Structure formats: C-alpha cells, structure tokens
Amino acid sequence: MPRNPNYNSIPAFHAKLARSRRILAVCGAGLSASSGLPTFRGADGLWRNYEATALASPKAFKNDPGMVWMFYAYRRHMALRAEPNAGHYALAELARQNPEFLCLSQNVDNLHIRANHPSGQLKLLHGSLFALKCSSPTCSYTEPENLESPLCPALAAAAVDAPSSPTEIHPLLDTTKPLPTIPPSSLPHCAQCQTALLRPGVVWFGESLDSDMLADMDEWIRREKVDVVLVVGTSSLVWPAAGIAEAARGPGTSVVHVNVDAESPEGLARLVDKEDFSFGGDAAEVLPRLLEPVVGRWDEERGEFRR
Ligand SMILES: [Zn+2]
Numbered sequence: 001m002p003r004n005p006n007y008n009s010i011p012a013f014h015a016k017l018a019r020s021r022r023i024l025a026v027c028g029a030g031l032s033a034s035s036g037l038p039t040f041r042g043a044d045g046l047w048r049n050y051e052a053t054a055l056a057s058p059k060a061f062k063n064d065p066g067m068v069w070m071f072y073a074y075r076r077h078m079a080l081r082a083e084p085n086a087g088h089y090a091l092a093e094l095a096r097q098n099p100e101f102l103c104l105s106q107n108v109d110n111l112h113i114r115a116n117h118p119s120g121q122l123k124l125l126h127g128s129l130f131a132l133k134c135s136s137p138t139c140s141y142t143e144p145e146n147l148e149s150p151l152c153p154a155l156a157a158a159a160v161d162a163p164s165s166p167t168e169i170h171p172l173l174d175t176t177k178p179l180p181t182i183p184p185s186s187l188p189h190c191a192q193c194q195t196a197l198l199r200p201g202v203v204w205f206g207e208s209l210d211s212d213m214l215a216d217m218d219e220w221i222r223r224e225k226v227d228v229v230l231v232v233g234t235s236s237l238v239w240p241a242a243g244i245a246e247a248a249r250g251p252g253t254s255v256v257h258v259n260v261d262a263e264s265p266e267g268l269a270r271l272v273d274k275e276d277f278s279f280g281g282d283a284a285e286v287l288p289r290l291l292e293p294v295v296g297r298w299d300e301e302r303g304e305f306r307r
Pocket of ligand 1: 134135136139140141190191192193194195196
C-alpha cells in the first residue's frame with residue numbers, strides 16, 4: 001500500500017497546491033517525448049547502431065568529432081522541428097504566476113525557452129543543443145544560442161526533416177548506408193582561439209554540471225522550506241533528479257512524480273512520505289491538469305490557458 005492512499009488524486013494534489021508557495025520542478029526527457037523527441041533511454045537508446053550514451057562523451061568527440069557532430073546536428077534539427085507541448089506551457093505559466101517557482105531541466109532541446117518560460121526561473125542542468133562552446137579546455141569561448149541548421153555545410157545530411165510517413169526512415173538513420181565521413185577541418189571552429197573545434201554546449205557523460213548553477217540551485221533550496229517538488233518525465237532514480245528531490249525535501253514537502261511509469265509498482269515504491277504523489281501518464285496531459293488552479297484551463301485549439 002503506497003504511503004499516501006490518495007497518491008493519484010488530483011483534488012488532493014490541488015488542496016496541497018493551494019497551501020504551497022515554493023515549488024521546484026525537475027524535468028527530464030519524458031516531458032519532451034510527447035513533443036516527438038526521443039528520450040535516448042531504453043528502447044530509444046540507440047542512434048543508428050550506437051548507444052547514444054557512447055556518443056555523448058569527450059572521448060567520443062576526441063575520437064570522431066564528425067560523427068558526434070552528426071548526432072548533435074540531427075538532434076538540433078529534430079528539436080527545431082518539434083513544438084513545445086502543454087506541459088512546457090503549463091510550467092512556463094506557473095513561473096509567471098508564481099515568482100517562487102523554479103524549474104530545473106535536464107532537457108537540452110530548447111522547448112522550455114520556446115514555451116516562453118521566464119529565463120530567471122529556469123536552469124538548464126545539462127546545457128543546450130543550441131549553445132556552442134570551444135572544445136579547448138584553455139579557451140572560454142561560448143555562443144549561448146545558435147539556431148542554424150545545418151550549422152555548417154558538412155552537417156547538411158543531418159539537417160533533413162523526418163519523413164512524414166511512419167514507415168519511412170530518416171535517411172541519416174538508415175544503417176544500410178554508411179554515415180558520411182566528415183573531416184575535422186570542415187567542422188565549425190572557435191572564433192576566439194581559431195584553432196580548436198567548437199562542440200555542443202551540453203554536459204557530457206563524465207563531465208560536471210556548471211558549478212555556479214549548482215550553487216544557485218543549492219542556495220534556492222536552502223533559503224526556505226520547499227512545499228512541492230515536481231519530478232517530471234524522469235524516473236527519479238537517476239541523478240540529478242533523485243538527489244535534488246531529496247535535497248529539497250523537508251517536513252511537509254510533497255514530492256510529486258509525473259511520468260508514464262509513476263503508478264507502476266516500482267514507481268509507487270518511490271513514495272516515501274504520506275504527502276507524496278504519483279501520477280502515471282504523459283506529462284503533457286497530466287501537468288496542465290495538476291496546475292489548473294494556478295494556470296487556468298489549457299485550450300488545445302488556441303494553444304493557451306484560459307481562466
Ligand atoms: Zn577557442
């Protein structure tokens with residue numbers, strides 16, 4: 001029996017929300033899955049024949065920057081073609097209505113920003129597909145937002161729209177055809193040091209999260225009691241979501257899990273407090289319903305909240 005017998009009751013959550021001021025959200029790939037972007041976990045974990053995790057590392061970039069860039073150029077293009085969903089819009093509206101709401105996101109797809117989430121209330125834990133930075137450890141060059149697709153002519157094969165028919169495969173994902181070989185000289189180079197390659201401004205496996213951002217996040221969490229932590233689209237087992245939710249937990253804090261597996265036996269086992277909630281479902285559908293008392297009713301046709 002879950003700790004909270006009303007673990008998936010929307011009215012019970014609304015009652016909690018009405019008593020809540022400081023709200024933290026930690027978002028993962030599941031939030032963008034209903035915008036059509038793969039999570040690159042589980043069955044989605046492969047890109048061509050490669051584990052996505054094996055392409056997202058400094059070592060992979062050193063070995064074959066052309067292939068790693070092709071993977072990111074593809075993801076940039078798909079993210080540009082995707083649209084924010086009602087979950088992104090609900091979080092952005094919550095931020096406008098509640099200055100004490102902070103959204104932390106592991107997503108690098110720019111969809112929070114495109115949903116007009118107030119920038120002071122959004123922290124991108126893993127950076128952005130659209131940020132570029134110099135790959136040299138001794139050079140500080142960064143470009144916060146570059147929306148070009150393709151980023152350079154050599155990456156044009158990645159900047160192709162997905163076929164409209166679900167039975168057709170994106171030409172770049174067709175493993176019967178070899179990936180074009182891209183020499184490093186034709187990849188984008190740093191404008192500052194003029195020698196090193198530019199790389200995606202995302203946090204790779206084996207790299208640390210930005211220390212200033214972590215310090216800001218810590219300060220926000222410690223400042224005062226956090227009433228609600230929304231863990232959205234991520235199994236809160238994976239760091240950083242798990243660590244952040246527990247760091248923010250105090251007496252009376254509700255940790256609220258919103259993801260497709262949240263009501264599975266494993267999901268319910270993660271409820272540790274009688275004030276915790278678990279809502280199994282698509283974040284794009286569940287979040288607007290959970291936040292309706294604050295943000296209004298989502299009008300799918302007009303793409304806005306109405307009161
Ligand atoms: Zn440089």
